[in-house]
Amino acid sequence: MDDVIILGAGIVGIATGIHLLRRGRSVTLVDKSAPGRETSFGNAGIIQREGVRPHAFPRDLQTLLQVGLHLSTAARYEPLALPKLAPPLLRYWWESSPDHYRKVVQSYAPLIGRSILTHDDLIKAVGPEADALISRYGWHLAFRSQDKFEKEIRKAQGDHEQFGIGYKALDWPALKAAEPNLLGKLVGAIHWTDPWTVKDPGALVGLYFGLFEKLGGTFVHGAADGLRQDGANWITRVDGQALRARQAVIALGPWAPDVLEPLGYRLPLFVKRGYHMHYAAADDAALRHLLLDPEVGYAMAPMAAGIRITTGAEFSLRDAAPTPIQLAKAEKAARELFPLGARLDPQPWKGARPCTPDMMPIISQAPGHAGLYVGIGHAHHGFTLGPATGELLAQMMTHEDTAIDVHPFRMGRFLGA
Template identity: 40%
Template sequence: MAKKARQYHSFDVMVLGAGIAGVSTALHLRRLGLDTALVDRTHPGEEASSGHAGIIQRNGFVPHVLPAGLAQLLGLLFGPSRAVTCHPGSLLRLAPWLSRYRKSSNGADADAYSRTIAPLRSLAVEEHLELAGTTNADRFYRRGGWLQLARTDEAYRKTEVERYYARVFGVAYEELAEDGVSALEPGLKRSNLKGLHWPESWSVSNPGGVVDAFWRGFVQEGGSYLRADARKLQRQRGGWLLESERGTVFAPHAVLALGAWSQEVLNGLGETYPLAVLRGYHMHFRAVSGASLSRPVVDIENGFALAPTDRGIRLTTGIELAVRDAPPNAIAVRHAKKRAEELFPLGKALQETPLMGCRTCLPDSLPVIGASPVSPGLWFNFGHAHDGFTLGPVCGRLLAEAIVGKTPAVDLTGLSPLRFWE
């Protein structure tokens, strides 16, 4: 009996990675008239996108700052706050990256970050709402901003640079003393808190649900979804080839939007970018009877967030720097829960074990958006760090515009892959 020939599928472009960045890119490409395939190994939104606190941040003009001194850096990474930690077995491998990041998070480089990220943040909410309104995802979106909490005067003083840039770029915020915090979120039980309320930001009740709705909209509008291992991407004369569960996929253009798995594909193509992995953990809890939150709240000193979601109160931890496949940090959520319960009463855990998500970050804290400098037809949309959920729709739109030859709504020079090539 003759062996059945494998099917051959040809598209204008294939998008590798079905997190919010990849799904948004595919949806915009489809709306610009390109026959588009979205490719991933798992269901859209199941990796890092699903574990986000759900904040669409209108502010955020300052990168996380690492101290210059070694003793202070080690104190931050391994100290009691847990806002930023480092997996012990990963420290030596990450040392060169940490050195580059420290330089880029201060002085003129930090100012360049603020001015590059500002145009993206100015469009972030608008782009989310545009996609949400046309994909039945708008049911997940809510106004009300988010609340940044400081337990000490020192922690509050650290927000001054962020407040300065908010004033520069015309982003509203409210400075709250103890009574203001209590009025905004009466469910918080700790006193003597100061806060910053960012009312122009939005949030969602189900980040994974948002990505799923965007994906369903993409398919309903004629896009194709294929299961495949993007690490097997191959150059082919005139384009790119990938074996999927449904046969061979070919496209003259390929978009790499694989987040923490991007470097594996890049290595196979002879391209290297200074990517580090940021891991985070999340878990859901039932709120104690009578206690509620109206918006996400973030503890400045400890880095965790508490967010009301469709699945209960979501607790997300601070950032853990680690090799992607290092063993999970079993105590991360336990530590965050202990500090979180000082602010808000958490009830029964609604899942047995925490879930971990991995994101990628470049030393300048900015994503890579644009064409590969060495691989014709290959395009990049990765490295969003903790801003992937916020920036996914706008970065997807900008890259799609670049691929079809339109002038993007935002100048992509500061996000170009060329900044890492000499």
């Protein structure tokens, strides 16, 4: 019998396992997919230290109309999914009001502050192979209109003063100097200088998994049939094999409700689906750094597999058929800025970001079950926050003082506890 079973071998589950193994616990990690090949794989590859402000629900009429009429590239919805999505989305809208959102940012900023520190810890533990995947330049938040660029400069200055976030305002000549192959249509960019970017997020998570195994962790490849409590222990079955441990962690991202709901936890979770595609560069062009085009709603990042375009949010049911409409719109807009070549992937990658209505993850002991812990709901920042979440869960599970106050991330906030 192990000390801990972790369901979910994405970046959260792997990082939690590493931190527990370092503390002398025996750990078995379970997943139906290969480690790090789901949501941890398909992202823009940012360790997003500047991301102290999680994505709020839009409240201005223009944006709401664009989304409602399916004119937006940044966000779209599937009408047939609305009956199930309406309750959590309504709460998401409410939590995004100015007063609520200010409180969210104050709680969220210390967690984001752990992102670089905890990734750096794991990168150093892995060694040069992991470090070779990292760029410490930061990334560009680029603008097509002067008024929105100037508004973002003011916000960046505020975040610098309040949270110490580093940035530079680049006018078009400075941005063109940093990215010589840009074609135009931009007035400038915010260069966020604190974040790191990764040219192959899936490979980095794979290296973290290698560290997990090096430290003595066990991986079981297969679908767990849930969790049940047997006295002081937790049991799951994988392909008929019973696994038993004193503690259990649910780090299943968008699949967490499949295990939590049979245990009596009905949480207001929803998913934002996203897509990516890799492209060649035309005319020997090179994209040096990640660029986000917020006025359209996509990111364009240089990756080992090509130039990756990642889409915004698709509000849909987790398992619904792919509808990569946003990707086609993003590709068209990206070709205005950069000489993209042919598509390199046979089909778009699709993933689901697990979200909570208050924009903050659940990093918590389950309030009604001893020995059960949960790390889910990271939305757009799962890759960023995986190692920080693993650190906090391991500290809670071994009764250490946590690196930051974890009270804002408790599961009970959705259960009246």
